[in-house]
Amino acid sequence: MTATPIRTLPAALDTGMAMVAPALRDTVQHYLCPEMERVAQYHHGWADADGRPTGAWGGKLVRPALALLSARAAGSAPSAGVPAAVAMELVHNFSLLHDDIMDGDTARRGRATAWTLFGVPKAILAGDALLTAATAVLLDSDGAGARSAAVSLMTSTQRMISGQVSDVDFERRDDVTLAECLKMAGDKTGALLSCASSLGADLVGADPMLVGRLGAFGEHVGLAFQLVDDLLGIWGEPERTGKQVGADLRARKKSLPVVKALNAPGSDELAALYFDAEPLTEQQVARVTRLVELAGARDWAEDEAARQIASAQRCLDTAGIEDEVRDDFLEIAAFITGRRF
Template sequence: MTTTTPAMTTTTQADLLSSVLATSRAALEPALRDAVRTRLSPELGQIAQYHIGWADADGRPTSTWGGKLVRPTLALLSARAANGTATDGIPAAVAIELVHNFSLLHDDIMDGDTSRRGRATAWKVFGVPGAILAGDALVAAAGSVLLDADGKGAASAATSLMTATQRMISGQGADVGFERRGDVTLAECVRMAGDKTGALLACACSLGADLVGADPGLVKRLAAFGEHVGLAFQLVDDLLGIWGEERQTGKQVGADLRVRKKSLPVVAALCADGSEELAALYLSPEPLSEPDVRHVADLVERFGGRDWARDEAARQVASAEECLAAAGLPDGVRHEFQEVAGFIVGRRF
């Protein structure tokens, strides 16, 4: 996302982003810890605290809490966008982060991932049933945090969060279903990405404003901004899943191709005229050799998947910027939104 202005150097941008994220973390942590402690049973709370990084497997405190907390930061900014304070937006930020961690707990199980941020994943330590239940408890706690909040839009915010969560789950379900299909259309894939990734970011960008009772038009514009940012993020992530460098992504080049993921660049290429060779190779049940993986990547690029995804990411960023401009935010809040969104989508590919 383009954020540089004559008055804002790259160093200033980096300092601003660091400051925004650090301020968000300081404001969020006490309330998030309290929500996990008071709204989850001790057994499920232990799993959640381990997953988040607050405790080791035996419940001893640690200092390994990772993550940038971009979603709760966006929720706090959206409260300020509606003339509230960051403090007014804390329940929204806590709720978004609880739902995000619910999704990560379940994603690790579905993907069979055995490590997260350098530690064994929660399901490997506590078992699949415990990790599933901890995730369920987190998403239930998120709704109760909003319903118990003082904001006059508490009920509306809770409805918005649950709707976004349902969309996210639906998108994840579609993504899983695509693995068994050879006829996925590009429109279906874009819709899946919007649900799986865009829905929660759209909610994060508007939830604080919704909670403080903002004008529905502002809430809608902030949500649209987040939706476009989410799609741009997914497009960049999909590009990295094929062409990203291992030192940048932590995965082998072509990682998504090895598991035959129906990512956006792949589906765009499969839908192109003349892509029969790609379809025959990619949709075959036979394992892909390393030469096959490289050949598939070349075919995806040859049939336009890489260029389409790059161009579509740029279009989504431009649309996000238009939505943000139309929201008429104070300059300070607008710049902070731009910096956080730029961090989300600004990875090289």
């Protein structure tokens, strides 16, 4: 399979990986006790369950790459943003470790999840240790804005937690409004991408106006990403993303297009199918898909994603940053949303 051009790995991700990966490993070794380091190494993909190096890496380090770019946006060398980049990836992985326990997921990135190998207690503690290390690496750095950056990270983490709680609550509710669903997506996905896109600038002590613009860029990218992800969860693109057609419907996820359709006039048939206790048949999945589309929710989600992308772009255009940095930001945004900027 040849990747479509838009999904070509952005150069900024390569740069980020080269700069952040060693720092991330050093940070985990420095702050965590040996047994927690072992769990973290496994979870990140660097090591197998016995601590043997895999020579591989778990994620694409999207958030760290954004953090490095935000240091560049503030006129600093990308290296000045490394502690911010490391902190972002640590918080991201703290949330994944705990998420996998909460959701009972047994696989991530094609490997067994940490809790299935090390037990729930150690996976909880490893998440706690990563969150703790994320704050410490910022505060121990020599960035002029370390304190402000750490506060920003905590605020975003608190929002992310709020989004996760809503996600848990939505599962047992059949009256979720679109406003609630948008807030949840902003908290769960937007908050951390907003933080990642501004944390490097914050850390080097940039003008709060610039930090704000970069944060708003990330917030919009996060919402666009969530909308696209939710579209893929219904209409899929298994050949490109691995997402199966209808996957989110079978799981009865309260995704944005579904909630939009449920709150549209004449949603009785959809609601009856979606809130039924029995598993959906393939015929019913097809009918639900059609009803969501007929309600205009597919078009709405596409349009809304485009609006978020346009807003994200405007944030950068008015941020007064170098063209090259701007283009790198947009390339990563295009990569994670699968949409042209």
